[in-house]
Amino acid sequence: MRSWRSVADALFPEGHRIEEKGDLLCGDGRAGGKVFAVIGTTNHAEVGVELALAMAAGVLDTVRTHPGRPLLFLIDTKGQRLRHRDELLGINSFMAHLGKCVEIARQRGHRILGLIYDQALSGGFIPNAMMADLCAALPEAEIRVMGLPAMARIMRIPEERLRALSETSPVFAPGASNYLRMGAIDALWSDDLAARLLESLDRADTTDRRSASGFDRGGRMLAQQVANRVTVDE
Amino acid sequence: MKHSYYEASARERVDALLDPLSFREILPPTARVVSPHLTALDLPTAFDDGVVIGSGALEGRAVLIAAQEGGFMGGAVGEVHGAKIVGLLERASREHPVAVLLLLESGGVRLHEANAGLIAVSEVMRAILRARAAGVPVLAAIGGQYGCFGGMAIAARCSNAIVMSEEGRMGLSGPEVIETANGVEEFDSRDRALVWRTVGGKHRYLIGDCDRLVDDEIAQFRAAFIALMREAEAFTLEALEREHAMLTRRIELFGGHADALDIWRALGWEEPGEVSVLDTREFALRAMGRRAARAGMAG
Numbered sequence: 001m002r003s004w005r006s007v008a009d010a011l012f013p014e015g016h017r018i019e020e021k022g023d024l025l026c027g028d029g030r031a032g033g034k035v036f037a038v039i040g041t042t043n044h045a046e047v048g049v050e051l052a053l054a055m056a057a058g059v060l061d062t063v064r065t066h067p068g069r070p071l072l073f074l075i076d077t078k079g080q081r082l083r084h085r086d087e088l089l090g091i092n093s094f095m096a097h098l099g100k101c102v103e104i105a106r107q108r109g110h111r112i113l114g115l116i117y118d119q120a121l122s123g124g125f126i127p128n129a130m131m132a133d134l135c136a137a138l139p140e141a142e143i144r145v146m147g148l149p150a151m152a153r154i155m156r157i158p159e160e161r162l163r164a165l166s167e168t169s170p171v172f173a174p175g176a177s178n179y180l181r182m183g184a185i186d187a188l189w190s191d192d193l194a195a196r197l198l199e200s201l202d203r204a205d206t207t208d209r210r211s212a213s214g215f216d217r218g219g220r221m222l223a224q225q226v227a228n229r230v231t232v233d234e
Numbered sequence: 235m236k237h238s239y240y241e242a243s244a245r246e247r248v249d250a251l252l253d254p255l256s257f258r259e260i261l262p263p264t265a266r267v268v269s270p271h272l273t274a275l276d277l278p279t280a281f282d283d284g285v286v287i288g289s290g291a292l293e294g295r296a297v298l299i300a301a302q303e304g305g306f307m308g309g310a311v312g313e314v315h316g317a318k319i320v321g322l323l324e325r326a327s328r329e330h331p332v333a334v335l336l337l338l339e340s341g342g343v344r345l346h347e348a349n350a351g352l353i354a355v356s357e358v359m360r361a362i363l364r365a366r367a368a369g370v371p372v373l374a375a376i377g378g379q380y381g382c383f384g385g386m387a388i389a390a391r392c393s394n395a396i397v398m399s400e401e402g403r404m405g406l407s408g409p410e411v412i413e414t415a416n417g418v419e420e421f422d423s424r425d426r427a428l429v430w431r432t433v434g435g436k437h438r439y440l441i442g443d444c445d446r447l448v449d450d451e452i453a454q455f456r457a458a459f460i461a462l463m464r465e466a467e468a469f470t471l472e473a474l475e476r477e478h479a480m481l482t483r484r485i486e487l488f489g490g491h492a493d494a495l496d497i498w499r500a501l502g503w504e505e506p507g508e509v510s511v512l513d514t515r516e517f518a519l520r521a522m523g524r525r526a527a528r529a530g531m532a533g
Contacts, residue, residue: 083416093481100474123384126385182350226313
């Protein structure tokens with residue numbers, strides 16, 4: 001798996017100033033004559049209340065200080081922190097707060113991109129990369145809700161059965177390519193990251209097209225159709 | 235007569251909460267919109283995929299409503315289930331009802347269709363915030379057996395305000411999940427008192443994550459919704475900055491406390507043990523001045 005530095009170097013040929021503070025990445029980078037605000041996580045971060053709040057602070061600061069500047073989430077997370085203290089403090093509120101900050105940035109004209117460059121698990125990327133206008137992943141990125149063994153245990157379905165099903169259905173199986181088929185990942189970026197970044201920025205807008213992409217790519221056939229039926233039902 | 239919210243099914247909640255006979259269901263069970271992913275696993279499906287949605291009236295004014303059914307897979311979110319809620323919220327952005335009411339009861343993402351469920355949850359979050367940006371208040375209720383966990387607890391806090399009962403629970407990772415990951419010393423999921431004071435309605439009310447605490451009666455949830463519809467705040471940068479300050483302060487004030495009892499003491503409850511004993515009315519009175527700044531409306 002690539003380090004965030006090597007990914008940032010490839011994304012921003014005109015240079016970047018990204019600070020690593022614990023598991024938080026924060027700074028900016030330049031590509032194609034444009035400046036991007038960069039907020040992210042590293043070291044397979046466990047996202048607890050402090051890290052969620054720090055990412056939200058980064059978003060709010062960008063909105064206040066650099067109106068309109070595009071924002072890139074660089075994500076590597078093993079999920080939400082699984083601790084009693086985080087629950088006691090209401091970690092879901094911190095996650096929601098981050099998601100709302102991303103939404104307000106979008107509504108105020110910031111284009112929001114996400115790049116999963118290593119791991120992404122459930123609560124760790126829902127309020128950031130999954131709130132982006134467009135989210136991409138490196139082909140080797142590992143994206144999942146939880147591993148098949150844990151899933152098999154909780155669902156009381158034999159692991160071999162789940163493994164067999166995951167061969168044919170993208171709805172269970174971990175992996176960036178499944179999220180691509182289901183529309184949540186816009187594209188896999190395997191080369192020339194700077195060009196992919198700029199091309200995505202050009203296409204990004206405020207419409208959530210993930211269910212449409214999921215249908216077009218054959219990975220999620222019902223989401224768009226059901227939502228549309230509800231919206232227009234007489 | 236008392237009509238328990240906790241005991242009621244999703245349909246019973248909707249019928250009793252809205253004006254009598256005003257509910258009109260969208261994609262009712264007769265439409266047979268079921269999860270194809272459960273069928274693939276030879277598991278039972280539900281003709282509404284565990285969520286009831288539709289339109290109705292609250293004091294004569296048009297609302298849209300969704301109610302998750304805990305009795306079907308713990309209210310967990312799959313592709314169809316999530317899409318029904320997303321569609322309802324998109325409809326709200328178009329039709330401008332006076333509010334969207336979300337009666338949440340969910341363990342989070344439905345693992346049997348994990349990836350689809352996770353994506354659906356994030357689509358619900360975005361749809362809630364779009365409805366709010368379109369000027370439609372989104373109000374949530376939590377008071378069912380399964381509580382509100384996982385991604386749906388994040389979605390809940392994307393709404394304008396949350397009404398809970400003492401019996402309601404809200405959290406991101408359930409106690410069992412935390413115990414499995416980090417041991418019984420981290421979180422003993424069988425210690426009911428510990429679970430209750432960590433994720434229960436009273437604690438959520440005291441730290442400012444829920445806006446109204448009501449008795450376990452559908453009529454009280456209804457009354458709280460009617461009051462909240464009138465005071466819903468717009469979704470703005472300024473409101474989010476206030477929420478940011480509130481959450482920053484929460485970590486400063488309470489981040490060093492190991493137990494809810496310590497937090498309640500810090501909030502001014504000299505005898506924090508009484509929190510669990512007081513009935514809702516008495517508790518709400520005593521909580522004035524002993525509760526963190528109200529948060530739900532500020533985001």
